[in-house]
């Protein structure tokens with residue numbers, strides 16, 4: 001029996017950040033919780049991430065595995081230059097030692113102080129020291145793909161779901177293409193189209209509308225002989241740099257007699273389809289008063305459960321500080337009551353309330369401490385009077401479908417109760433992707449009339465089953481993750497681009 005030919009040594013790494021260049025939250029090295037070498041391997045060996053998939057493929061091929069780093073940060077502001085260098089250098093140094101393939105689990109929307117095109121610069125450096133080594137990259141669906149990224153790798157595949165649930169599958173897709181390439185079964189070639197469309201995150205839900213149609217078309221076209229993979233990338237619009245926005249990547253096999261024609265034809269077709277439905281990728285915020293009015297009407301529905309108020313002006317998973325209070329303030333002014341809200345991150349207020357203790361009436365100034373400003377205007381803290389009803393260490397074992405089994409750390413947290421609202425105040429920034437962010441502090445969701453969540457998408461799989469309806473709420477005074485581009489002083493994104501300019 002012929003022995004399986006070894007595929008040598010692979011460098012496998014994870015370096016993920018979605019940079020919101022408008023975010024006031026800094027991104028130092030510690031934000032990534034970087035794990036190096038063997039620690040990175042142990043953390044990712046059985047993880048449902050693209051890196052986890054890369055490791056599984058490598059193990060099944062018996063290759064030598066080198067894992068210089070696993071570094072992941074929640075979205076936040078521009079990445080500190082030294083942090084970027086430190087993590088990049090660890091990957092580049094590993095490649096310098098010699099390897100037969102490089103597999104990277106990247107987000108694809110990183111902006112750093114030293115490298116505006118974070119992923120493009122990293123890939124360029126790797127390619128310059130290992131020009132003939134195959135490189136595979138897995139990306140988030142919200143990657144801002146740049147020409148440098150495409151030119152400096154062989155295989156690039158993104159998620160096909162949002163809310164994201166196919167990280168592992170994406171890694172398998174990219175990793176298996178790379179394996180097949182090393183075995184000489186395929187010879188990938190990529191067509192790339194940068195689309196002049198700055199889509200909104202709220203319109204990149206792959207379960208509805210234009211994004212669903214585009215992803216479904218891509219899945220169908222992937223079945224064509226000679227096509228190896230298709231990615232529809234929504235991009236991330238709150239990164240103010242040249243290449244933000246939508247793109248399409250088509251991978252074809254050069255063994256196919258008309259591969260070049262084929263990949264270009266598919267890419268053109270998908271680009272034309274997306275542009276013909278451009279408005280389907282654009283979200284129009286409605287006035288907050290109108291949203292609150294709709295929410296009140298929805299409470300009349302006979303079905304059980306609260307109405308969800310989804311605040312998309314300040315979301316952790318888009319780089320928000322998790323501490324603006326515009327929607328809560330407006331809801332209280334509008335006369336809504338029996339509200340559950342949060343988490344709102346305000347460590348100083350948590351410390352004060354822990355010192356005060358349970359059931360003592362106290363005045364607080366909640367939130368708006370991270371310093372997000374719009375043209376010099378700074379938001380004011382919300383003055384409230386209430387009592388502390390619960391205190392916790394904020395550590396939660398996630399039972400929902402997103403990040404199932406992991407520990408979500410809210411830091412020391414309290415449940416603060418006023419006449420109209422029960423508010424979870426946390427020490428850490430937390431996107432509510434598990435109901436335990438509220439229930440662990442004693443909130444009974446079913447008994448609430450309204451539940452206010454600082455989340456546009458991640459909350460949906462877990463909170464929708466408990467609710468009778470939802471309303472998307474944008475602040476009338478802007479916010480660091482607002483869906484209204486008017487709030488942002490965009491200077492560097494290439495022009496023309498829709499909807500900043502007229503339709504192209």
Ligand SMILES: [Zn+2]
Pocket residue numbers: 140141142164
């Ligand atoms: Zn994403």
